[in-house]
Amino acid sequence: MKTEAEIAIAAAPATSALSVENVSFTYHDSERAALRRVSFTLAPGEMIGVMGASGAGKSTLAKCLNRIVPEFEGGEFSGAIFICGDAVANLRVAEIAPRVGMVFQDFEAQLFSTNVAHEVAFAMEQIGMERAAMAARIAPALEAVGLDGFEARDPTSLSGGEKQRCAIASVLALSPSIIVLDEPTTDLDPEGKAEVFALIRRLRQRGLGLIVIEHESEELRTADRIIVLREGTIVADARPTEVFTQFDLLNESGVRPPGLNHVLNLLGINTHAESVEHAYAEIVGAFPRLKRLGESARAQAIKPAKPSETEAPLIKVEEVSFNYPNGPRVLESIDLSIAPGEFLAIVGQNGSGKSTLAKLIVGLLQPIEGRVLLNGRDRASMTETETAPQAAYVFQNPDHQIFSATVADEVAFGPRNFNLAADEVERRSDEVLAAVGLRDARESDPFLLSKGERQRLAVASVLALHPRLLILDEPTTGLDHREQLRMMALVTELNRTGTAIVIISHTPWLVAEYARRVVLMRRGRKLFDGEVREFFASDALLRGSSFVPPEATQLSRRFGALALSPAELAAWLQERL
Amino acid sequence: MPIYRYIEGQSFFHRVHPAVKVFALFIMFWSVYWVDNPLALMPLGILMLIAARLTGAWPNFYRLRWFFAILVATTTIMWLFFYQRGTPLFTIPLFYLDEHSITMPLGRHTHTISFGGHTVALSVTGLSIIFGVGRGLKLAELLAASVLFLSTTKVEEFTVGLSRLRVPYRFGFAISLAFRLAALFGDSAATIVDAQRLRGYNFNEGGPFERMRRYVPVAVPVFMGALRKANNMAMALEARGFGNRVEPTTFIDYPVRASDRLAFAGLILLGAFHFMLYYTGLGAIGPATHRPASKVPAKAVARSDESASAPIYQSSFRLP
Structure with missing residues (x-):
């Protein structure tokens, strides 16, 4: 195999904005190649969507383009990459920054300044631009992302979508010829997602070369080309028309059509x-x-069977209002009852009070007015030992709770806190690990599991408390399609065997396909509470909830x-x- | 609670050159260092309170009011025990120590040591109160100086200020980044505490050490999250050209104005004034016996002083 330098000497076709030739890469700590002989070109102004399951090499490929791989994350690299005909070998990441803009999924970690204008200036400062040149570029960059007028705002006070657009503005200011976006909308709510995708369309009109890594195939429909990666190899590189009709290929690659x-x-x-x-x-x-x-x-609606509400509710929220000390009302007079075995989705924009409501149900917050009843008893009068088996909560990010050295210990943590006998702890651990499909990983280090596995471990660790109601906050965020289906199969099975499920979700298809009842929150009030079909049949409701x-x-x-x-x-x- | 609490404003403190701000922080620490006497600490304290009002940093001070109070109170009480000089004003009986005896079996030299059988009391002297209050004020003023600085200085200015004072850019940037990270970690720590509480975990069990140990289920996820976040940040930084071979420029121009020079001179005077307080002995504790001006460093002075006075611990517990 030729060395990187040798290949770099051979001139690439100068007509392409980007040319990737035979790139292979293996991380230092891994035996399996993350990328295998990947080759493709990006014409000027073209948009390529990159899809594939977790671990298929999408992010590694993105990082190769500005040499974070192998400069920052080391390993065995071979092949060559040309930007507008220039080989990027031997360049530093920082030196490529003005040519290839990188936008990451984690928008919190991309903001470094105390106001938006500074944030845009930051990257320009790093490459040593003159003050006048910087000043001239800030306004157009902010205008391009629709953040004009936000110059003096503190980036930490922006919404998720605005933060991500601010991050895009700051790379845009360097006027790169290509922008690479690595799952830019994964952590955003529907509004933020729509904002960022609208921005991507505008960037395209400006003639920028775009590489967008994304799980949602609907959003990539208008791309010029789709590249599908599987285990580090390109298995498809063609127009959306050709790729999105190959169902076997999409299935095998873990891509949702x-x-x-x-x-x-x-x-x-x-x-x-x-x-x-x-x-x-x-x-x-x-x-x-x-x-x-x-x-x-x-409308000949496909009529559903009305859920029976004869059973005594498991949870009853009665006229609950809530606000933080000295803060505005976050929840206003909410009534909600959840029957055993229900499958409910709570939807609404960020800040609408969804999570606050969930936290009141599980007792992380106490209502200012009204009360929460568990099985007919006011939860304020119950001890934690009594409440925990009733309602459990799985946080969005599984890494906010995992800390043990082994998977088995992680699951046993909850039951041990309730002083269950050792053999009972053992029995429950076995049972829930089998339920989430992690029995073989018992002795593994949780931090070495995949994101999907960690998410299931988080579910297992609260399931071990045998809750009658399980609340899951965005259970599929950051998972690939295969892991999403697996997660939801698990949740459905739990529901079938009698656990009431509440999902807090921004993902429309998830709500449509799995939930039976929808609660729509808006500005701290319950706007709708009814059957899922009723929700999707109402234009007014859908508009109001974006x-x-x-x-x-x-x-x-x-x-x-x-x-x-x-x-x-x-x-x-x-x-x- | 976010650590970095910049409050937007147009005061002189906000507009002064960042290097002067960093220097001002240094001078305030310097001034507090040389002075022990609560009275001598007053001018600086009053100066800072006025500044807090003028700059609009007051809300940050108000937010920390209990912290300030507790800091002064606990420090004062602590020094009542450890600083025992002068004539006792009164004694506070603390507890009754039972009589104990220890026999040392050393053959012919076997002997028994007996102690206890009396009430242990704390004798409070005028000097110990003054010294304690002084120490409390010193800590409070160090905190106040930091709050004042953080309330009126943007992260970017911190970096610029440090680099103008010849601190390498990367080092200055790392310090300012630490503040941002700390705020992010604070947020995730709160979520993690919630998550573990819901799994039946009780953080408030056992003594102080047990309680500290009980924070492991929070510390591990925070730490792992921090590593992940730091890695993400490092990548994003590089992708924005950080670590380029060229010297970074600054977007905001910080010209040195006459008022900056004036402020700089004023700060030097302030520092000199406090050193004079020490040098003349006016800043020291005790009756106004002027300390001999000596070139011995402060620490050495303090130590020789202590050894000359009565032993500290032995005299602290008096038999009634």
């Missing part, structure tokens, strides 16, 4: 859908009989129905062929 394509595929139509209208046209084109369905405008229905649902409404998943819609349509 766009909802519209999924419906078409289930109906045996092998075309790529550009939009809801396009998908509709394809379907009625193939099955003209279905055309009449859409014309009978009355919740975009899953594509299959949007398409189903075109046919005058209301389906919650691609499978449901496809089945419904097939019945009517």
